[in-house]
Amino acid sequence: MSALTLEQFQQQVSELLLRHRSLLDVMTKYGQAGASVNRAVSKAVTECGCIEVNARKQDYPDELDLEQVKIKLNHHTSGRLCENCKDVLRTELGKSLFYMSALSNLLDIKLEDVIEQESKKCSTLGIFNLT
Numbered sequence: 001m002s003a004l005t006l007e008q009f010q011q012q013v014s015e016l017l018l019r020h021r022s023l024l025d026v027m028t029k030y031g032q033a034g035a036s037v038n039r040a041v042s043k044a045v046t047e048c049g050c051i052e053v054n055a056r057k058q059d060y061p062d063e064l065d066l067e068q069v070k071i072k073l074n075h076h077t078s079g080r081l082c083e084n085c086k087d088v089l090r091t092e093l094g095k096s097l098f099y100m101s102a103l104s105n106l107l108d109i110k111l112e113d114v115i116e117q118e119s120k121k122c123s124t125l126g127i128f129n130l131t
Contacts, residue, residue, distance in 0.1 A: 006111040013101040023106050030099035037092045044085040051079040 004012075017026075044051050055076040081089065104111050 006115070009097075010101050010105055010111055013098055014105050017102050017105070021106075023103075026099055026102045026106055030096070030103055033092065033096040033099050037089065037096055040085070040088045040092045044081055044089070048082060048085050049079075050082040050085050051077050053077055 041051075045053055053076055101111060104114070
């Protein structure tokens with residue numbers, strides 16, 4: 001199976017999106033999809049337990065360079081997603097991408113342009129990109 005381009009995916013979404021053609025409908029569905037992604041991650045922690053969250057304030061020691069800081073910083077999770085939780089998250093992320101694409105289509109924005117612009121910003125700003 002060949003890799004699908006973002007342009008092809010946007011075209012596919014455009015052809016499939018019948019019910020939610022309104023900008024407001026798409027915006028609210030996109031918001032719901034994002035909330036469903038967050039819910040799926042929460043359920044992986046609270047119901048399945050395949051991952052755990054242990055969050056606290058991050059320390060940024062002044063004496064370390066940026067590469068050392070990246071290694072030292074904690075991502076606040078332990079464990080690995082089980083296959084079931086991973087499948088659920090793939091589904092929810094897919095819905096989120098679908099509605100992101102639909103929103104982009106309605107506003108005549110190419111996702112390829114968005115990614116290219118963001119990539120340039122990341123390259124230019126580097127660590128100061130605030131991500």
